[in-house]
Amino acid sequence: MESIYLLIPGKISNSFSDIIKKATAGYNQIIIKTFEDITDLKNKKIVFAIELDECGFNISLFEILLKLRKKGNDSLLGSSAVIIIQSPSELFTKNIAQRIIFLASLMGCRFPGHPVVEATNNLHNFITWQKIYNLSLKEIYQKQAKELVDKLMDEKPILIKNPKMLVLHSSSFKTSNTLMLWQMVKENLKIKNLRELHVENGTVVDCRGCSYKTCVHYSQEKSCFYGGIMVKEILPAIEDADCTIWLCPNYNDAISAKLMAVINRLTVLYKRVRFWDKSLFSIIVSGNSGSDCVAEQLLGALNINKGFRLPPYFVLMATANDPGAIRKIKGIEKKAVKFARNIMKEFKN
The missing domain is CATH 3.40.50.360 (Flavodoxin domain)
Structure with missing residues (x-):
């Protein structure tokens, strides 16, 4: 079975850790916490699991991206990625997700359509989904995170x-x-x-x-x-x-x-x-x-x-x-x- 390369840098809360564990369950995982853990990330399936602080930062994330950038513009060549990102406020998730995708693309990574699941404070960004699913906000978050990882692992781009x-x-x-x-x-x-x-x-x-x-x-x-x-x-x-x-x-x-x-x-x-x-x-x-x-x-x-x-x-x-x-x-x-x-x-x- 193909492995997930799980980039989960910085300080992670128990609640976010639980979401990621369930989303990636059933797959072999290689965990990257800091830039020192980076090996070869070409031709890989990558999950960026990012928890932001109150200012919208995750310093360890950008240390990892910087090291990858220094390795060359092909350091993610042949890889595909998705993003699960959580913020303690109603801000920053989209902005940081866009920046991750932009930088990763410059290094040769591809992204499927709808590559991001974002969770803002109190999970209020999932409220509209309750019109479709008879689930709690947390259950919707968990469901979408799991489906996103499954989509990544099933993806085979057709030429x-x-x-x-x-x-x-x-x-x-x-x-x-x-x-x-x-x-x-x-x-x-x-x-x-x-x-x-x-x-x-x-x-x-x-x-x-x-x-x-x-x-x-x-x-x-x-x-x-x-x-x-x-x-x-x-x-x-x-x-x-x-x-x-x-x-x-x-x-x-x-x-x-x-x-x-x-x-x-x-x-x-x-x-x-x-x-x-x-x-x-x-x-x-x-x-x-x-x-x-x-x-x-x-x-x-x-x-x-x-x-x-x-x-x-x-x-x-x-x-x-x-x-x-x-x-x-x-x-x-x-x-x-x-x-x-x-x-x-x-x-x-």
Whole structure:
């Protein structure tokens, strides 16, 4: 039986320890408590079991991640991971989970869709689940933690032949460094079925926030309250695609409003379609800094929340301010080629 590599650093409460013991029961476990316990973590099944303190920290966790980073950008290559994370307050779980996924991806780790079970103070984040399960909050927490570990151990990523690729952007070809970088990547992709959609100004209205029942109704009708290009083109294209690449220039350390509106409107599709077999990639260009902020926002929305699978090295990032400056970055063409090859590894030749 394949072993679980259980990263459970720092001070752990008895209650959290009990959750993790039951979630990993039945599997052979190799426990990593500190950076000194790290051996080879390539081609492994990894569970990050993280309990945060009142300030949202777990110092031992980041010591482990730092040591892995120093071992090289391939220190987690071939591995898959999930996260069970608990906080003594209503804060920090999502933020730290996003950071773990971002850093692990840079080291070659992949994550399945919905890779996180988070528990906030008093387990209030599980209250909505009581509408589905006739269980206590703790029982729901335990159930989801166990199911997450089982999903990790059962996961066998399937390589898709003749993939359909969708590229989403909201930028201008004349001035966008992000689109210029995409063109470098595109030239090195061997994809026959590739579609690019430009989300133009005024074409996508942000989510109205319909009630659950109303959203389900529109979902069953393959529609949405506002209709328009989202219903006619974007949602069908995302549903049809095996892989979606989001081209995200950094807007105040965030995804642009137009692309964020697309993500928010995805809920109506999410009600009837599972995204677990759809890969997520991104190209992010910042004028000065902050590409990590955008990447974490994107993976938080689409991998953690909506359930797109996250391949290793899912994002290509660069810093370029003036129009065309991306072309002057030393070695950028090689990075584009490498990123294109990484995308192609998700598919059969």
